Amino acid sequence: MCSPHVVALPYPAQGHVIPLLELSQCLVKHGFRVTFVNTEFNHKRVLNALAEKHAIGDQIHLVSIPDGLELDENRNDLGKLSEAMLRVMPGKLEKLIADINLVKDDKVTCLIADGSAAWAIELAEKMKIKRVAFWPPAAGLVALSLRIPKLIDDGIIDKDGTPVKKQMIQLAPGMPSFNSANFVWACIGGSSTREFIFNLMVENNEYLKKAEYMICNSTFDLEPVAFTLVPQLLPIGPLLASSCLGNSAGYFWPEDSTCLKWLGRQAPQSVIYVAFGSFTVFDQTQFQELALGLEITNRPFLWVVRPDITDDANKAYPKGFKERVTARGQMIGWAPQQKVLSHPSIACFLSHCGWNSTVESVSNGVPILCWPYFADQFLNESYICDVWKVGLKFNKNNNGIITREEIKNKVDKVLGEENYKERVLKLKEIALNSVREGGQSNKNFKNFLEWVQE
Template identity: 55%
Template sequence: MARPHVLVIPYPVQGHVIPLLELSLCLVKHGIKVSFVNTKYNHERITSSFAEGSDIGSKISLVWIADGSDSAEKAKKPVSTGEVLRHMPGKVEELIDCLINGSESEKISCVLADQSIGWALDIAKKKGIPRAAFCPAAAAQLVHGLSIPKLIENGIIDKNGTPLRKQTIQLSPSMPSLSTENLAWLNVGNLTTQKHIFELMMRNIKSMQLTEWLLCNSSYVLEQSAFTLSPNIIPIGPLLTSNASGNSAGNFWPQDLTIMNWLDQQSPSSVIYVAFGSFRTMSPSQFQELALGLELSNRPFIWVAQPDFRQGNNNEYPQGFEDRVGDRGQMVGWAPQKKILRHASVACFISHCGWNSTMESVSNGIPILCWPHFADQFLNKSYVCDVWNVGMGFETDERGIITSNEIRDKIKQLLNDEDLKERAKHLKEKVLSGIREGGKSRNNLDGFVKWIKMKN
């Protein structure tokens, strides 16, 4: 009898690809075959970024579909949200048909799809294939999405997702509060992109009713109220596995592993780690204020500015900055974040508050200085600062700029707050207990694996 075979389909951006690859590696360890579907653009970026000695390609079948464009120039760019809606469904259905009509070993036991592309679940249902959805974001973010009809009914937003007035909403007393200005779909790109994201979210409300499992990269410890509101969401996180080389799976850029040698030479709890994910943009003036703030901190730091971020915005370091910070400042294009956040030399994380970064920081007891930019990051900041109390936010000046003095002062304030640091360590232990043998997240994942094997 052939092994159970799961077809995994992420939303085609790095923050969604990484946790689904981590989950895929978990499934492989349980004897399940995984075929992981990327767009051609993402497939090429990921495979070219594999660290030397990476064993991911030997464990998981990495397959790709066309990006939905015949243009050679456009094929070199990420898939837009509109293309996710228009072109990807047909390409995915063609792939599924090919597998269904192939050998016995290729038959699909389950389609595991990112919950933000519910159309993949629609296709699986049409083909008679068991279905599971995965949320790479906070359960609270998913609950907010599923609550859109109620938000419309209560006159908080209109049918297009536009807030009818500025207000703060809180779905339950112990969940994070969120301004209607920061609803996830309102902080992603231009108006066309926002429209497409909202359209996807509305479609997904119906698609979620088709799934037999709705998994989430979170834990009961972190989001008990969200799981109480929506008990059909099953936490299996945080997903912290990695490949044999110890590096995260699914990076779009090669990681600068030499930074670990420098980190080994730093004092315990001394290094500021700065990283804003794969989508962050920053004005030249804000970029310079950040550089000067790190300089003023007088602490060693690692600053990750991925190549697209710097080149696309013509950001330059302040004159003489690199000479003044010398060896204590390490500016890199892309870094092995999981390894860095596990390192004893790291004191805090200046972060955009993407959910993956938040999970990695919390799981290592690292306090967070929150600098959200778009989508769900504002909700995650509320968790960090207001619910878990393991971080702080920055204040902007009258220009909307976070100044160098504000950065310096918040670093000092956070690192002098012993109670906050102790809360971060305590939360780490509670979170990790959930993924150990007998923990709730671990038991949920084991239950999902058994279900897949039963469906084979």
């Protein structure tokens, strides 16, 4: 009998590619073959970042299809990107699968599509292959998305997704509470982008009804209420490369692994790790205030500064900053994040609160300082600070700036009070137990494997 052949389709954003590639590594460990379909633009970035590392096995075949945009168009405009994808990618994906199926003993068994690209579920149904929706974000986001009709009926949002007024929302007792202005679709880009993303989520909800399996990168004990609200969603996480005996891969920028040697020279639990994912950008005022805040903590820090995080990042640092912090500060372009967070010298994580970063931090017992930028990051911030109580929020001043003093105060607080570390270590044990033999995520994953192989 041939090993199962899975086609995996991520939504083309960094936080979606990484966990699906980690799931793919887990599948390969169990004898599957995987064709991993990036957009052409991201495919080149992933290959460039992999370089000669060979972080993925021979059983994962990296391929690409066009996303519908020209090379120089802005792919951070998620509305424009999603619109172009819907025009072009369904036909290209169908042809790709049809071409694979021409090869004897290599037919596609199953399509695993990102929940944000759920149109592919309908395509899988049409092509008579098993169809799975994979959610990289929190289960709480799925619960919010599926609750859209009720939010409209209750007068909380208009039919275009616009919040009727700013108010605190909690889907159920035990769920995060957050401002309606921070609904995932309400804090992305301009009004046209927000409306397009909202309508896309409504359409996705319909496509998802055709999925035979819905799995996600979470664990029941992290979000018990969310899984009660969405019982058809099965947690198989946390998906960490170390759990799959592979290396984390799928990055859009080459990792700077020299930081691991630097971390090795620092005292245990002393370093502030600072990283904001792939989308967050700062104006120069906030960028400089962050730099000065890290400086006045008088603690060692590792800061991931993407080339596009602010205008001309190399020239944006405060005058003399690099020279003053040279003995205890490291600025790099991109980090091997899972290895960084598992390093004994890390004390806390100053994060944009993307779900991957959140899960990785919790799974390594690292408290979090929350600096959300957009989308689901405000929901995750509420989990971290209000539900799990393993981190702290920053407050902005009257000009909308998080000041250097606020940064220092929150760093001192999260590291000075033992409660945060104690709680996150308990959460770490809970999260990792779920993927160990006999844990709930482990059982769900084994059942999933058996179903694909039927």
